[in-house]
Amino acid sequence: MIGVASDILALVLFAVATVVIVSIPSGGNSPFSVGAKSFLLAAVAANTLVTIGSALRPTNVFPLLHDAQGGLELLWVPFSAFMAYSLYTRQQVLEVETLRRSAVQANEMLESIMHTTQTGIVVLDPTGAITFANGAARQLLDLEEAAGVGGWISISTGLDVGMESERKDFAALCTERKLSNVTLTVTWPNGWRRRLLVNTEPALREDGRLVEVVAAFVETEPWRTAAAQ
Amino acid sequence: MEGAAVFRLLLALAMAPLVWGVGKRLRLRRAVPAFAAAYGLTVAAYAADVMDDVFTGGFFDSMHHVAYALVALSVVVGAVLARADVADAVGPQ
Numbered sequence A: 001m002i003g004v005a006s007d008i009l010a011l012v013l014f015a016v017a018t019v020v021i022v023s024i025p026s027g028g029n030s031p032f033s034v035g036a037k038s039f040l041l042a043a044v045a046a047n048t049l050v051t052i053g054s055a056l057r058p059t060n061v062f063p064l065l066h067d068a069q070g071g072l073e074l075l076w077v078p079f080s081a082f083m084a085y086s087l088y089t090r091q092q093v094l095e096v097e098t099l100r101r102s103a104v105q106a107n108e109m110l111e112s113i114m115h116t117t118q119t120g121i122v123v124l125d126p127t128g129a130i131t132f133a134n135g136a137a138r139q140l141l142d143l144e145e146a147a148g149v150g151g152w153i154s155i156s157t158g159l160d161v162g163m164e165s166e167r168k169d170f171a172a173l174c175t176e177r178k179l180s181n182v183t184l185t186v187t188w189p190n191g192w193r194r195r196l197l198v199n200t201e202p203a204l205r206e207d208g209r210l211v212e213v214v215a216a217f218v219e220t221e222p223w224r225t226a227a228a229q
Numbered sequence B: 001m002e003g004a005a006v007f008r009l010l011l012a013l014a015m016a017p018l019v020w021g022v023g024k025r026l027r028l029r030r031a032v033p034a035f036a037a038a039y040g041l042t043v044a045a046y047a048a049d050v051m052d053d054v055f056t057g058g059f060f061d062s063m064h065h066v067a068y069a070l071v072a073l074s075v076v077v078g079a080v081l082a083r084a085d086v087a088d089a090v091g092p093q
Helices: A004-022 A034-055 A063-067 A070-116 A137-143 B002-016 B016-023 B031-054 B059-090
Strands: A118-122 A131-132 A144-146 A153-154 A161-165 A182-187 A192-202 A212-219
Touching: A004 B059, A034 A063, A034 A070, A034 B059, A063 A070, A070 A144, A070 A182, A070 B016, A118 A137, A131 A137, A137 A144, A137 A212, A212 B059, B002 B016, B002 B031, B016 B031, B031 B059
Parallel strands: none
Antiparallel strands: A118 A131, A118 A212, A144 A153, A161 A182, A182 A192, A192 A212
């Protein structure tokens, strides 16, 4: 008697569960994927068949269903496990997507700040080549992006960049230590020159090797020609 | 039949670490305990089935049916809570 009442109650509850599961939002940014929903529905369907087979056992209707009861009962566990795994995978994908979106937003904000500031900012690789320059740096150093190269070049061939009283190129800035308020003189082939006050921030790997250097600079003296100096 | 019931119970118990490991990492905080209860009751139903093969009298057979009804109840509760968890995660549309 208890068994029959329990089976009828289970059948009603499984029907309610089916309706609720179908109404769970899936897809888009929902952590409940279509796969997870399908596995849960399959698990509920397996258990419903088990309960129907159990309820019809005394009447000997659908004996095949009763014979298959053991196997059907077992399906509930792997279907539930697949549902949980599907949910977990979907959750991981959503977390990665959220991280990527915030990284893109942070990058866009940082770029807009760099392009609106009056301070020249360049990123140098360990050899001293410019890999990024903001608007102010492009103007101060007369730079343009090298098409198809993915880096930056100076359009003033023979541009001479030197530390105060010593003639070196940008590689002089590429050290593993920070440089503060270093004066840099940039000389163009026609003799024009600019004197810049530079601060650098090196980015290092865990083993201490230099990855890149961020250099920020402002002009300390107005633009002048060699003759004027 | 006895061997099949014991095998089913052992297989369900063997999957417990997987269900536990994945379940505790899911962000569906309210639904997971309800689904875990459904899993636990399933194991109880399998165990009652094994016991029913050993002891006569129909008590464990009744327990087997009752456990299944409780599994169904847990699934309903789990599905309702999952629906609420998903609504919280997705936010207002």
